[in-house]
Amino acid sequence: MKQLKFENISFKYRKKDIINDLNLTLDGKKCTALVGPNGSGKTTIGKLLMGILKPEGGCIYYDDLDISNNNLSYLGGRIGYLFQNPAKQIFAVTVRDDLGFPLRMNGEKEEIIHKKIDSMTDLFHLEKIIDSKCHLLSQGEKQRVALASIFMREPEYLILDEPTTSLDQVRKEMLGQSLKKVKEKGVGILLISHDKKFVESYADEIIEMGDL
Ligand SMILES: Nc1ncnc2c1ncn2[C@@H]1O[C@H](COP(=O)(O)OP(=O)(O)O)[C@@H](O)[C@H]1O
Ligand SMILES: [Mg+2]
CATH class of the missing domain: 3.40.50.300 (P-loop containing nucleotide triphosphate hydrolases)
Known part of the structure; x- marks a missing residue:
């Protein structure tokens, strides 16, 4: 763009x-x-x-x-949009599922989804929380998860x-x-x-x- x-x-x-x-x-x-x-x-x-x-x-x-x-x-x-309250845009139970959700909805191959989740984990420092429950995360963690989920869809x-x-x-x-x-x-x-x-x-x- x-x-x-x-x-x-x-x-x-x-x-x-x-x-x-x-x-x-x-x-x-x-x-x-x-x-x-x-x-x-x-x-x-x-x-x-x-x-x-x-x-x-x-x-x-x-x-x-x-x-x-x-x-x-x-x-x-x-265009990716991060809301002021990132909790509003987290839907799934675990971080891993939240990241995969939009691509699964589009019928993307699991292999590709896993690869992308790995690269987002790296980009947004999610290593320690990737299998955590979203509702237990701190505000800063929720924000990184919301950003990572937005990036799974490769916004411009x-x-x-x-x-x-x-x-x-x-x-x-x-x-x-x-x-x-x-x-x-x-x-x-x-x-x-x-x-x-x-x-x-x-x-x-x-x-x-x-x-x-
Ligand atoms: N849903 C709404 N209904 C009526 N007025 C609103 C609404 N949302 C925002 N406003 C008004 O619009 C103006 C600009 O708001 P906003 O864009 O949220 O400003 P900022 O993000 O710079 O704080 C403010 O005066 C606010 O009170
Ligand atoms: Mg504002």
């Missing part, structure tokens, strides 16, 4: 303007951070990109394709909404290292965050909501 582009996007919740005539280009290979105060519309932008919300005006392009009215199933396979772009919330310094660094590896694989990232220190360490560019 080369770029995601917002062109004159506007969005309202009921009658309240949240996004007004927004123009924004996200480089498909970079880690772009979106920062700004609470309530400034960061989460709304992520949801508009995913197609969870529809813009009232303007267009959103995925490379040159207009995706403003595309449904979640089209984008879901291409990743949106992370406040991924450092409730992570301690060590877990933040682990997340940062995982993001670096993700980027090395050619996957771009939109990092929505109010964690300035984290953003300054890992983002290639920073966009402040106040500046848009």
